[in-house]
Amino acid sequence: xxxxxxxxxxxxxxxxxxxxxxxxxxxxxxxxxxxxxxxxxxxxxxxxxxxxxxxxxxxxxxxxxxxxxxxxxxxxxxxxxxxxxxxxxxxxxxxxxxxxxxxxxxx
Numbered sequence: 001x002x003x004x005x006x007x008x009x010x011x012x013x014x015x016x017x018x019x020x021x022x023x024x025x026x027x028x029x030x031x032x033x034x035x036x037x038x039x040x041x042x043x044x045x046x047x048x049x050x051x052x053x054x055x056x057x058x059x060x061x062x063x064x065x066x067x068x069x070x071x072x073x074x075x076x077x078x079x080x081x082x083x084x085x086x087x088x089x090x091x092x093x094x095x096x097x098x099x100x101x102x103x104x105x106x107x
Contacts, residue, residue, distance in 0.1 A: 008065045031057065 027043050034041035035056050043057070045064060051057040073092060079085050 004065060004067060009061075009063055 027041075027047060030041040031043055031048055031051065033039060034043075035051065041057075045052060045059055048057055052059055073089060075082075075085050
């Protein structure tokens with residue numbers, strides 16, 4: 001992932017091949033390591049908005065790289081109108097809209 005980020009920034013990424021990456025689900029561990037002073041982390045800023053706003057994490061660059069990954073909310077079609085699924089889906093739509101208005105399509 002580092003190599004792709006450097007390339008998107010127009011920087012030679014030859015040396016980036018030796019930098020450790022992370023699995024998508026491990027961002028919380030990577031963030032905690034950075035917060036505790038163990039190095040730097042490549043994270044999704046929207047997921048760590050509170051830590052960035054509080055100063056626990058610093059976003060040194062405005063550049064945000066989109067690697068094409070996505071999260072999906074899935075459930076059986078027969079449960080689409082289940083009250084608990086509808087409640088969760090509506091909450092998720094509101095949360096996503098508050099992070100980056102216009103960046104997602106409500107469900």
